[in-house]
Amino acid sequence: MTGSALPADLDETTVTDAAVASFDHTPDPRLRACLAILVRHLHAAVREMEPTIEEWEQAVDFLTATGHKCDDTRQEFVLLSDVLGVSSLVENINHRKSPGATEATVLGPFHMTESPQRELGESIDEVGKAEPCLVTGRVVAVDGTPLPGAGVDVWQADEDGFYDVQRPDVLPPGTGRGLFTTDDDGRFRFTTVVPSHYPIPTDGPVGRLLLATNRHPYRPAHIHFIATANGHIPVTTHIFVADSPYLDSDAVFAVKSSLVRDFHRTDDPERAARHGLPNPFMHADIELVLEPARGAGAE
Known part of the structure; x- marks a missing residue:
């Protein structure tokens, strides 16, 4: 043996x-x-x-x-990663931006359904029960060159702080979501509502963790964006409403000062009529600046 x-x-x-x-x-x-x-x-x-x-x-x-707790419209592990600061850390490691490029921040747990393709200027508010807001912007390269044909994926909570997947009995699928393509000047626009601050879902293990550690679950009001363009590095980012509560204590550590924007009341009857809005209306503007992909432009 x-x-x-x-x-x-x-x-x-x-x-x-x-x-x-x-x-x-x-x-x-x-x-x-x-x-x-x-x-x-x-x-x-x-x-x-x-x-x-x-x-x-x-x-x-x-x-x-x-x-x-995870299903087709709920990703509790992403939520756990968010509240532990890991999502923010990963985004920052992977998007060490050159000067002038838009800063990245977390994807969040609600990018779980595909945004509907929409025309420029279309509303992403399928309910229409709140004061409308015009969001304008453009996608450009770091040298300021407009990027026509860029994709702009948008998703947000409503004025009560809910995403469509959280209240399917109230909010039609696709509410607060849109996929836009920039025009020849790299511009995009859509109408929506000013989102509210809101608590992340607390009816699962992550919520129990926050309760046990005496942490609040709130996020400041924001709109999510993913901008993509040929030859450039995509960016996942937000714009935050300037006067929102919790800007200084976001539950998922995503706020950056460069991403805070004023949503201001605008009195402009001609512009309101052009966009099919009542006057006055709320307005916010953002420029999404993309870095060239590695090796792009090198011959």
């Missing part, structure tokens, strides 16, 4: 190296490196916290409940 060496006894001082080594034959070098980093930092956190078995089981139950 051929003998074999007994495995080495593992304890709290040696299990980390063994776990890292178990991934040594991972074919993908990036995956191998990421797993090694993850295991080492996770083990370090466990050593520092020294959780009881009961506490570890609670952590597993929390993650299980987070997964169970």
Whole structure:
């Protein structure tokens, strides 16, 4: 009978190296490196916290409940990433912008359905029960060159702080959403309502986490944008309503001063008539500045 060496006894001082080594034959070098980093930092956190078995089981139950809360229109893991500041960190790492480019911020948990294609100037408000607001803007390169044919994906909460997927019995699908294409001058425009500040969903594990840590769940009022153009790096960003509550304590750490915009009352009968709005009306403007993709323009 051929003998074999007994495995080495593992304890709290040696299990980390063994776990890292178990991934040594991972074919993908990036995956191998990421797993090694993850295991080492996770083990370090466990050593520092020294959780009881009961506490570890609670952590597993929390993650299980987070997964169970996810569906086609709700992404609880994204929400968890948001409130831990991880989403903001990832966005900032991946969008170290050159001077003048629009700053990126979090995608958020409500970009779960496809925005309907809309014509320039069309309303994204399918209900029409609040004071309308005109949003104008343009997409340009960092040197100021307009980007015609750029895509501008827009989504927002309504004046009561709800997205369409949160109140499907009240808000028709696509309310607060639109996919626009810029004109020859890189401009876009649409009408909507001034969004309200709102609480992120608190009826799941993330809400219970906020309650247990005495954190509020509120986000300041904002409109989401994703701008894309050929030869340029897409940007995921917001504009925040300048006088909104919670600008200084956003629950998902997404506010940047460069993204705060005035939504001001405008008294301009001719412009109101041109856009089919009552006068006066609310108005906000944004310029979305995109960086060239790496290697773009190099011949």
